[in-house]
Amino acid sequence: MAREIFTHINRKVGELLSDVSTGRIGLPDLQRPFVWQDNKVRNLLDSMIKGFPIGYIMLWESPSDFENTLHIGNNDKSYTSPRDLVIDGQQRLTALLAAIYGIKVKDEDYKERNIKISFNPLTCEFAVWSQAFERSAEWISAISSAFEAAELHKETYFRRAYIKNLNEARVRSGQPSLSDDEEIRIEENISALLDLLYYQIPTLEVRAKASEEDVAEIFVRVNSGGTKLSEKNFIETLLSVYDNKIHKGINEFCLASRKPADGTAFNHIIEVDPVHLIRASVGLAFRRARLRYAYMLLRGKDLETQKFSTEVQEKNLSLFREALSIVTNLNNWHTFMNIMANAGYLRKSLVSSENAVIFSYMLFLIGKTQFGVKPLELRKIMSRFIFMATISGYFTDSPESTVESLLTDMRSLSTPEDFVNLLDREITTTFTDDYFNSNLPSNLITSSTVSPAWKGYLAALNVLHHNVLFSNVPTVSFLTPGASGLKAALDVHHIFPKNYLANIGILEDRRRNQVANYTYLDYQTNIDISDDAPQKYATKYRAKLGDEAYVLSLAQNAIPEDFENMDYEEFLTARRLLMSKLICKAYKYLSQD
Secondary structure: OOOOOEEEEEEEHHHHHHHHHHOOEEOOOOOOEOOOOHHHHHHHHHHHHOOOOOOOEEEEEOOOOOOOOOOOOOOOOOOOOOOEEEEEOHHHHHHHHHHHHOOOEEOOOOOEEOOOEEEEOOOOEEEEOOHHHHHOOOOEOOOHHHHHHHHOOOHHHHHHHHHHHHHHHHHHOOOOOOOHHHHHHHHHHHHHHHHHHHOEEEEEEEOOOOOHHHHHHHHHHHOOOOOOOOHHHHHHHHHHHHOHHHHHHHHHHHHHOOOOOOOOOOOOOOOOOHHHHHHHHHHHHHOOOOHHHHHHHHOOEOOOOOOEOHHHHHHHHHHHHHHHHHHOOHHHHHHHHHHHHHOOOOOHHHOOOHHHHHHHHHHHHHHHHOOOOOHHHHHHHHHHHHHHHHHHOOOOOOHHHHHHHHHHHHOOOOOHHHHHHHHHHHHHHHOOHHHHHHHHHHHOOOOOOOOHHHHHHHHHHHHHOOEOOOOOOEHHHHHOOOOOOHHHHEEEEEOOOHHHHHHOOOOOHHHHOOHHHEEEEEHHHHHHHOOOOHHHHHHHHHHHHOHHHHHHHHHHOOOOOOHHHOOHHHHHHHHHHHHHHHHHHHHHHHOOO
């Protein structure tokens, strides 16, 4: 007989929301971003009042032998540990809590806001709140006011007040008073609104004995969109309901990374997401790159005995908490951000891989706190490692496996020199002569400006402080945060202009927009060159700058000296090799003592 690991029942919305409020059901707190738009909340309520299905709620039972003494969210809840965790349906339950009870949520930028849904009792229609609905006597501007009245057992007064106000508004505008049929319809529709608390949602209650893999598989099979339940979902849920102090700290750091202010986590390179901090903390605390182990440990599971215990969870939460304090230490964070800038990655638009940033940060912290690498030596090796990892896509394919392998190798190390030598081995194994002569030029055969190779070329310009083409101002001056910005001061220019190429029969955009045909020009120079043929503007700027300065400007921007007389495809091949050599030059510069 097949083992039964879940129970399928219908639960009333009011019961679910009540269980969330008391802590019996562990719903991740409202400090995490709520990603639904208000119109989606409106549609959810509209479907419910019409009796349409709105999907499943999926709960996962806490282990029966697990006695957690940690509080969930605020400490005023009836339950100090949840009986069930919400695995699927978090956004729906959050939407209902916010709309029905007026609880504030955080948006994607971690700004606090209300979700106000209006209701018209005459037409039984929902709408996203606006000032027009606020002023209209026909609309209940926020349905939370109706549910608040019902909770105070004053729904009758609420209905009468609504009818009275609407009649007065009609008299003022010269309209007839409400008819008996209209008043009955209003009564019925307000009752229908309040009866949403009795709406039944199919609920899967997965038993504690189910493994994490079982839960994820059930999630995929019952989710019509085929959405994958990720390790991040598990970990954020566990942290928010078992130790909300940790979860709150994570979200506060993420919020601060988005708001320019001194003494905060703000930076110009990456907007931090909770999973970034979780990854870095798990790597630092447990020397694990795979998040799948982390959610098992944080749930209180002993990986050897497969049993749950408070002791295991408290130990692992303590390790995670200690690591998180290091990860979110602002001195560590901004020191690493400066290392990113030293490697040429000054702003978000230059970073093609968030994994490269976060995993490199984790390695930086391991080198600093666990191997005691001296600051200058650590800065040097991490600058080179970041430069290599970002350009080569080191963390692109199977990043967890890549880092897991590194962490495994570290278990046999003991000295600062061992750590530096390990990273140096990874760098030199990737950055070989063949890489710069063959692989990298091939990677530059692209029209994508999000290509790691193209962004690596820009980073190299920053490292070397090379000037913008036909200018005496370094590219880094325009790309440094606080500069006037690419749109205002710096333009991407086609070395062989698109219209010129069209006139010689090259019409395909993918060929014309090759990154090897791109260079930066200051705004005025770009206007001056416009669609001029290469022979025309090359002659003009050679005369303007003089031979020596002109040749240097081309060399600093990896452009062949006689480019204007080349066949277009010949030019692209030659420039890709020069771009690769320029990246290699920047790498060697970062490698200097």
